[in-house]
Amino acid sequence: MAPVLQLDDVHTDIAQYQILHGVSLAIPQGGVHVILGRNGAGKTTTLRTIMGLWKARSGSVRFRGDDITRLSTPDIAQRGIAFVPENMGIFGGLTVEENMRLATKDGSFDTQRLNRVHGIFPAMAQFWTKPAHALSGGQKQMLAVSRAIIERRDLILVDEPTKGLAPAIIRNMITAFREIAEETTILLVEQNFYFAKALGQSVAVIDDGRIVHSGTMAELASDAGLQSRFLSLSLEAH
Amino acid sequence: MTDTTASFRTRLTTGIDRFGGVLLLPVELAVIALLLIGQPSTWATLTIAGLAMGMMIFLMASGLSLIFGLMDVLNFGHSAFVTAGAFIGATVLGWLGFWVTGGNPALNLAGLLLAIAAATIFGGLAGWFFERVVIRPVYQDHLRQILITVGALIVAEELVLLIWGGAPIPVPRPAVLTGSLVLGGVSVEIYRIFAFALGLAVYVALYLVLNRTRLGLLIRAGVENREMVEALGFRIDRLFILVFMAGSALAAMGGAMWAGYQGLITAALGSEMMILVFIVVIIGGLGSIQGSLLGAILVGLMANYVAFLVPKMALASNMLLMMAILLWRPYGLLPAVKR
Numbered sequence: 001m002a003p004v005l006q007l008d009d010v011h012t013d014i015a016q017y018q019i020l021h022g023v024s025l026a027i028p029q030g031g032v033h034v035i036l037g038r039n040g041a042g043k044t045t046t047l048r049t050i051m052g053l054w055k056a057r058s059g060s061v062r063f064r065g066d067d068i069t070r071l072s073t074p075d076i077a078q079r080g081i082a083f084v085p086e087n088m089g090i091f092g093g094l095t096v097e098e099n100m101r102l103a104t105k106d107g108s109f110d111t112q113r114l115n116r117v118h119g120i121f122p123a124m125a126q127f128w129t130k131p132a133h134a135l136s137g138g139q140k141q142m143l144a145v146s147r148a149i150i151e152r153r154d155l156i157l158v159d160e161p162t163k164g165l166a167p168a169i170i171r172n173m174i175t176a177f178r179e180i181a182e183e184t185t186i187l188l189v190e191q192n193f194y195f196a197k198a199l200g201q202s203v204a205v206i207d208d209g210r211i212v213h214s215g216t217m218a219e220l221a222s223d224a225g226l227q228s229r230f231l232s233l234s235l236e237a238h
Numbered sequence: 239m240t241d242t243t244a245s246f247r248t249r250l251t252t253g254i255d256r257f258g259g260v261l262l263l264p265v266e267l268a269v270i271a272l273l274l275i276g277q278p279s280t281w282a283t284l285t286i287a288g289l290a291m292g293m294m295i296f297l298m299a300s301g302l303s304l305i306f307g308l309m310d311v312l313n314f315g316h317s318a319f320v321t322a323g324a325f326i327g328a329t330v331l332g333w334l335g336f337w338v339t340g341g342n343p344a345l346n347l348a349g350l351l352l353a354i355a356a357a358t359i360f361g362g363l364a365g366w367f368f369e370r371v372v373i374r375p376v377y378q379d380h381l382r383q384i385l386i387t388v389g390a391l392i393v394a395e396e397l398v399l400l401i402w403g404g405a406p407i408p409v410p411r412p413a414v415l416t417g418s419l420v421l422g423g424v425s426v427e428i429y430r431i432f433a434f435a436l437g438l439a440v441y442v443a444l445y446l447v448l449n450r451t452r453l454g455l456l457i458r459a460g461v462e463n464r465e466m467v468e469a470l471g472f473r474i475d476r477l478f479i480l481v482f483m484a485g486s487a488l489a490a491m492g493g494a495m496w497a498g499y500q501g502l503i504t505a506a507l508g509s510e511m512m513i514l515v516f517i518v519v520i521i522g523g524l525g526s527i528q529g530s531l532l533g534a535i536l537v538g539l540m541a542n543y544v545a546f547l548v549p550k551m552a553l554a555s556n557m558l559l560m561m562a563i564l565l566w567r568p569y570g571l572l573p574a575v576k577r
Contacts, residue, residue: 089466
């Protein structure tokens with residue numbers, strides 16, 4: 001089956017610094033796929049380049065076979081890619097309901113879908129009318145993910161969803177992502193190997209703006225040598 | 239921030255909250271003014287004048303606040319729209335001659351509304367041109383924004399001088415709005431009542447648009463996080479044009495109202511008002527319509543009370559008010575972005 005997302009030799013600069021030095025990646029349809037790497041390796045830049053928030057200097061990004069490298073961020077989003085940024089991108093002055101409503105296509109909710117989201121994250125129903133700035137860190141992350149799935153998307157990009165979350169919340173997130181991955185493809189950027197291992201089907205390790213390893217998660221999880229070589233000690237290898 | 243400063247801010251916030259929170263600050267200011275002024279009728283006249291002035295400043299400031307908050311644009315040329323609105327309003331009132339000054343109240347009002355509408359429409363169209371030609375090339379660059387908008391302001395003021403000349407221009411006030419009403423022994427200028435009502439109507443309309451429509455939801459979200467709005471699939475650049483046009487139109491509307499209030503206008507009108515407009519935007523909180531209203535009322539009341547009590551301190555009082563509020567709440571009284 002053709003990959004849902006394909007990056008070929010992508011180079012991205014931020015100001016005068018080159019961050020991505022030719023990233024190539026193929027993400028198959030369905031399931032959770034993980035990009036692992038230390039801080040500053042280029043994980044977030046890869047996601048932001050896919051989303052068009054930072055433009056690739058060269059190379060190409062193809063989504064469902066179409067070249068989206070030069071498209072604007074809104075156009076990319078409208079093609080069916082959702083983005084959950086590292087800072088969650090929650091609108092604190094808006095209520096939970098308003099945050100979610102913004103992510104709907106025409107401003108109205110599909111009841112069946114909304115019930116499903118509330119089933120995955122019951123806290124969202126509980127705090128429906130509360131301003132988002134009043135939520136805890138974990139609840140904000142749930143809202144960010146809920147917003148990404150309130151409409152059917154073909155691909156969800158998630159940047160370090162476990163950052164700063166308590167272990168109990170991380171366990172809830174694993175369950176939630178498994179359920180979400182039943183209907184869509186998730187590309188996850190993580191440093192938390194425990195979380196990545198529990199969810200990922202395939203994995204790519206990025207270092208210094210290049211993919212240095214790619215394969216199945218099972219292979220990486222069972223090979224201490226690969227882990228030591230590619231993940232070193234900077235990862236939280238629980 | 240030191241512990242002492244933080245503790246002072248917390249104590250101050252607790253104290254203000256005990257007296258109803260920031261929304262009641264104008265009431266608290268009015269009570270203090272009553273104690274200082276002593277005469278209830280004088281105090282009432284000053285309070286009504288302050289509220290009317292505040293509403294007219296609100297018209298000028300609300301758009302600028304949204305432009306700051308949503309677009310992150312430092313538009314020092316905003317006063318050009320105020321000035322243009324004032325002169326266009328005055329010109330239309332002059333053209334309508336007998337409509338405005340005759341004895342038919344319906345024609346009087348129609349004339350005034352036409353003048354305000356002309357100023358507002360011109361402000362919106364000029365805002366569209368200004369955004370495309372002046373602002374668009376300098377998004378993300380505050381220094382160039384300041385330079386180019388100040389430059390555009392100078393050009394606009396020169397254009398006003400070229401078209402209307404340097405001499406002060408008298409503004410005919412509609413007959414139906416001249417004179418005063420005596421309410422409970424207090425003399426109230428009718429024009430001030432109209433200015434207050436118009437400002438309130440604009441506030442209600444803005445509030446409804448921002449809080450009850452999808453467009454408003456997008457604007458509020460954009461004020462907080464432009465990038466995320468784009469990542470959700472919305473073209474923020476289209477929103478920018480719309481907000482800039484609306485902000486410029488409101489400034490022109492405020493200018494037209496202020497022209498009628500002053501009775502005599504010069505090309506410096508906008509620049510003179512901008513100090514107060516900037517104070518309102520800063521103390522209200524960037525991107526916050528509620529904050530702009532609260533800030534404008536505080537500034538209007540403060541200007542009138544202090545002009546009566548200590549005339550030489552009239553302008554300085556609002557500067558001091560801004561400094562005090564910023565020391566207490568660095569993001570303004572009602573910031574749009576919740577941290």
